[in-house]
Amino acid sequence: MIWLVPIMPKLDKHINHKSFKFVRELGGISEYVHGHNGLRVLIYEDHSAPVVALNVTYLVGSRNEAVGHTGATHLLEHLMFKGSKNFNKKNGKWIWAYIGGLGAEINGTTMGDRTNYYEVLPKEHVAKALAMEADRMVNSFISEEDRQSEMTVVRNEFEWGENEPREALGKQIWATIFQAHPYGRYVIGLKSDIENVPIERLREFYKTFYWPNNAYVTLAGDISVSEALPLIDKYFRKLKASPKPIPIMYSEEPAQEGPRRTTVRRAGELGIVAVAHRLPPALSPEMFALDVLAGILGRGRSSRMYRALVDTGLAARVSVDNTSWRDASVFATEAHLSANVDHKKIEEIILSEYEKVKKEGISKEELEREKKQIEVQLATTRDGPEAVMSVLNETIAVGDWTLYVRYQDEIKKVTLELVKAVANKYLIEDLSTTGYFIPKKL
Amino acid sequence: MKERVRQTQILPGLTLVSMRTGVKGIVSLGASFLAGSRNTPKQELVCSVTAAMLKEGTRKYNKPELAEMLDSKGIKISFSSSSTRTNVIAKIPTGELSQAIELFASMLTEPLFADNEFEIVKKRSIDQILEQKEDTRARASNLFLDKIYESSHPNHEQSFDESISEVSNIKISALKNFHNQLYGLGSMIISAAGDVDHEQLASLIRKSFTKTGRRSSSYARESGKVKRLSKIGERNNILTMADKANVDLIMGHPIVIDIHSREYFALETAVEIMGGNDFGARLLRIVREENGLTYGISAKLGGLYYGDSGYLHIGGIFAPSLWQKGAEITTKVVKDWASKGVTIKELARRKEMVRGEYLVQLSRSGGMEAELLRLLEQDRSLDFLDEYPKLIASLTLKEVNPAIKKYIHPDQLITVAAGSIDEKGNPLK
Numbered sequence: 001m002i003w004l005v006p007i008m009p010k011l012d013k014h015i016n017h018k019s020f021k022f023v024r025e026l027g028g029i030s031e032y033v034h035g036h037n038g039l040r041v042l043i044y045e046d047h048s049a050p051v052v053a054l055n056v057t058y059l060v061g062s063r064n065e066a067v068g069h070t071g072a073t074h075l076l077e078h079l080m081f082k083g084s085k086n087f088n089k090k091n092g093k094w095i096w097a098y099i100g101g102l103g104a105e106i107n108g109t110t111m112g113d114r115t116n117y118y119e120v121l122p123k124e125h126v127a128k129a130l131a132m133e134a135d136r137m138v139n140s141f142i143s144e145e146d147r148q149s150e151m152t153v154v155r156n157e158f159e160w161g162e163n164e165p166r167e168a169l170g171k172q173i174w175a176t177i178f179q180a181h182p183y184g185r186y187v188i189g190l191k192s193d194i195e196n197v198p199i200e201r202l203r204e205f206y207k208t209f210y211w212p213n214n215a216y217v218t219l220a221g222d223i224s225v226s227e228a229l230p231l232i233d234k235y236f237r238k239l240k241a242s243p244k245p246i247p248i249m250y251s252e253e254p255a256q257e258g259p260r261r262t263t264v265r266r267a268g269e270l271g272i273v274a275v276a277h278r279l280p281p282a283l284s285p286e287m288f289a290l291d292v293l294a295g296i297l298g299r300g301r302s303s304r305m306y307r308a309l310v311d312t313g314l315a316a317r318v319s320v321d322n323t324s325w326r327d328a329s330v331f332a333t334e335a336h337l338s339a340n341v342d343h344k345k346i347e348e349i350i351l352s353e354y355e356k357v358k359k360e361g362i363s364k365e366e367l368e369r370e371k372k373q374i375e376v377q378l379a380t381t382r383d384g385p386e387a388v389m390s391v392l393n394e395t396i397a398v399g400d401w402t403l404y405v406r407y408q409d410e411i412k413k414v415t416l417e418l419v420k421a422v423a424n425k426y427l428i429e430d431l432s433t434t435g436y437f438i439p440k441k442l
Numbered sequence: 443m444k445e446r447v448r449q450t451q452i453l454p455g456l457t458l459v460s461m462r463t464g465v466k467g468i469v470s471l472g473a474s475f476l477a478g479s480r481n482t483p484k485q486e487l488v489c490s491v492t493a494a495m496l497k498e499g500t501r502k503y504n505k506p507e508l509a510e511m512l513d514s515k516g517i518k519i520s521f522s523s524s525s526t527r528t529n530v531i532a533k534i535p536t537g538e539l540s541q542a543i544e545l546f547a548s549m550l551t552e553p554l555f556a557d558n559e560f561e562i563v564k565k566r567s568i569d570q571i572l573e574q575k576e577d578t579r580a581r582a583s584n585l586f587l588d589k590i591y592e593s594s595h596p597n598h599e600q601s602f603d604e605s606i607s608e609v610s611n612i613k614i615s616a617l618k619n620f621h622n623q624l625y626g627l628g629s630m631i632i633s634a635a636g637d638v639d640h641e642q643l644a645s646l647i648r649k650s651f652t653k654t655g656r657r658s659s660s661y662a663r664e665s666g667k668v669k670r671l672s673k674i675g676e677r678n679n680i681l682t683m684a685d686k687a688n689v690d691l692i693m694g695h696p697i698v699i700d701i702h703s704r705e706y707f708a709l710e711t712a713v714e715i716m717g718g719n720d721f722g723a724r725l726l727r728i729v730r731e732e733n734g735l736t737y738g739i740s741a742k743l744g745g746l747y748y749g750d751s752g753y754l755h756i757g758g759i760f761a762p763s764l765w766q767k768g769a770e771i772t773t774k775v776v777k778d779w780a781s782k783g784v785t786i787k788e789l790a791r792r793k794e795m796v797r798g799e800y801l802v803q804l805s806r807s808g809g810m811e812a813e814l815l816r817l818l819e820q821d822r823s824l825d826f827l828d829e830y831p832k833l834i835a836s837l838t839l840k841e842v843n844p845a846i847k848k849y850i851h852p853d854q855l856i857t858v859a860a861g862s863i864d865e866k867g868n869p870l871k
Contacts, residue, residue, distance in 0.1 A: 048463055049463075049804065049805035051801055096731075100721055100795070101722050101795055102798050103795045103800070103801065105799075121798055122798045122801050125798070148734075149732075149733075153730055153736065155761065156735075156737040156759060156760065159687035160738075162688065163688045221805075266685040267685035269572035270572055270576075300513035301505075302512075302513040312562075313561070316573070336573070338565055338569050339572060365514070369510075372515065372535075379468040383465040383468060384465070384805045386802075440684075440685070442684050
């Protein structure tokens with residue numbers, strides 16, 4: 001067997017295919033759109049191993065939900081594995097078992113901006129996975145019988161998450177930040193909605209958003225453009241574009257006009273303090289400086305929060321994340337307190353670290369260090385077909401897959417002044433939401 | 443595949459194995475050597491606290507210097523320990539390998555063990571134990587191991603309160619002794635995959651470890667016993683915890699089998715068919731898909747080292763009102779599997795899966811590095827990389843089903859459920 005030979009992607013670009021229009025090529029990734037139904041296709045060649053990652057991203061997430069059917073996107077994701085016209089239990093091709101039986105990693109995930117379904121599998125099986133994905137895009141059963149049996153499964157997933165203090169607090173923080181926008185409800189949804197959403201709502205959701213013109217098919221790995229396009233065309237060309245335009249989600253979160261707070265008290269051992277700030281959407285040009293700022297504050301043992309909180313024995317761990325989504329982002333420092341440490345004291349230290357950046361800025365060494373760390377992180381996103389597919393999935397979700405390729409150059413442009421400026425613009429009291437998890441001793 | 447792997451004994455007691463993959467600019471590196479809790483049976487946590495001290499400064503670099511050097515070069519490295527070994531996992535930019543290996547050697551061979559840092563690490567270790575104490579899965583697992591092993595068995599875990607007490611009272615001299623006795627060459631394996639040149643890496647490792655002393659290369663064999671339970675009541679255990687929406691259920695029993703035997707692979711295959719993380723496997727299909735009782739349930743063989751006793755481990759999550767039904771159906775699945783065995787169709791499907799899974803796992807540098815390390819830790823030849831799928835493909839029903847009969851005993855299953863349920867298993871009000 002000859003494989004894992006380090007072969008650079010030999011780009012088979014500008015391949016002409018009667019059904020596809022070439023859109024662009026960037027960073028070894030070729031984009032095409034199907035002329036018949038608007039399906040968008042991304043292909044990345046990496047012939048190091050005889051493996052292909054297939055991902056279908058639908059531009060529908062929990063941001064498209066409303067009162068009464070929170071969690072519907074996610075519940076629908078589960079039902080998408082129950083069976084479709086040509087891939088079902090009766091004909092011996094039940095999706096989980098049939099594709100899983102090929103040795104594929106197979107799953108689906110739902111987030112605020114997108115739902116995706118993927119298979120990472122030996123290259124010789126890619127046609128089977130494409131056939132299945134095309135079939136379930138429009139022919140899934142979405143039956144009441146399946147909803148009933150899967151509802152308890154999804155409810156158990158909800159319960160599993162609820163066991164975690166971190167998730168319980170996170171739900172409250174997002175609900176406090178986003179009071180109008182659907183981002184305020186966690187993707188998993190409310191327990192009562194999971195239990196009661198009628199099958200008609202789920203079918204309506206499916207019929208509204210699951211169309212080729214609302215989806216991207218990504219293929220990464222040991223497959224060339226000239227191999228991929230005919231295969232995709234074979235299985236997807238029979239699908240029609242949506243008869244109506246895909247609905248636009250137009251709700252906007254009103255401006256925040258003062259600090260907000262939330263508290264969760266439950267049985268537990270250790271407290272958590274989270275200080276969050278609402279930020280602009282993922283594609284805002286300021287996000288690159290905010291990503292750098294998050295790293296300087298929270299990435300690694302030389303970061304400011306680690307030194308202030310963990311090195312001093314006040315916290316067991318701390319993280320600083322900039323969660324960037326299509327309509328808005330959240331910058332949050334989350335500290336898991338050591339035993340018997342006061343929440344208020346930790347909150348004050350977090351805020352004082354923010355103030356230092358706002359007044360004094362960051363050092364040149366810190367900026368260079370964080371740029372290096374991002375460079376290394378990006379290198380790992382090219383380690384195997386699955387890694388490439390995963391990052392493309394998230395950049396598709398926020399509205400521009402080329403962000404994956406452009407990101408490194410954009411980070412290089414971040415300056416000391418930019419980091420200080422975004423800290424002063426966004427890490428302000430009136431945009432803050434502070435959450436405490438307080439362990440209840442029984 | 444083996445042709446693409448390079449293996450070199452760099453120094454006596456230090457072996458490097460590596461493979462270049464398609465990724466550019468990054469290397470996944472792993473390492474391990476024999477230094478685990480088995481070596482200090484009366485102080486289970488000396489090994490993990492010692493590992494936690496390695497990044498707190500070395501004789502050459504104090505803690506801030508070390509942190510700054512690692513972070514500024516983009517080097518990620520972490521240390522942990524198990525019952526048998528101390529483990530290292532790292533991601534290193536190819537251009538920084540020289541610096542990374544020098545720092546890695548410094549952390550491993552000349553840690554500072556400063557008193558002030560030791561007190562903070564102890565505090566942090568206690569915090570981590572407290573977090574485990576509020577976790578239903580960790581609590582259930584801890585009690586499960588307590589129920590199947592005597593306290594002298596290496597797979598036994600002391601209670602969380604005992605762990606907190608141990609860490610509170612641990613002296614830095616114990617760490618220094620552990621380090622002096624076990625950290626060094628002898629059983630050290632380093633594996634690497636990614637954008638790596640074997641000869642260059644070997645040269646860097648040789649340079650950094652050439653003065654490192656030899657340590658024992660033998661492992662501590664088990665001395666403890668499996669518990670013999672006589673009363674039915676002792677087999678069913680409930681841990682009541684407040685404010686938990688989910689119950690973690692663990693079922694299983696001890697198993698003694700040689701991981702180098704063909705019989706082991708027959709049993710492993712049978713367990714995967716029953717409880718693999720796959721909807722074709724019986725537990726997921728029956729407990730989740732057909733009965734809608736769980737988000738996740740699986741079975742595996744765990745704790746098996748060097749022919750010592752390990753265990754069958756079945757773990758699932760359930761709503762407090764459904765866990766008893768879940769346990770009942772799971773038991774039925776296990777009994778049916780143990781009495782009737784697996785089918786020829788299931789075995790054929792598993793063989794196909796293994797081939798695909800193996801390719802997928804090894805398509806990532808991290809997966810390849812971990813597999814290379816695992817092979818050498820288990821004293822297997824690199825030929826095994828190519829032989830493993832063939833070995834599984836050659837298994838027959840006449841090997842798989844007798845392995846189930848021989849090693850699986852449903853009447854000896856021990857059950858632990860942890861969550862907001864009372865002593866009778868009913869949901870707390």
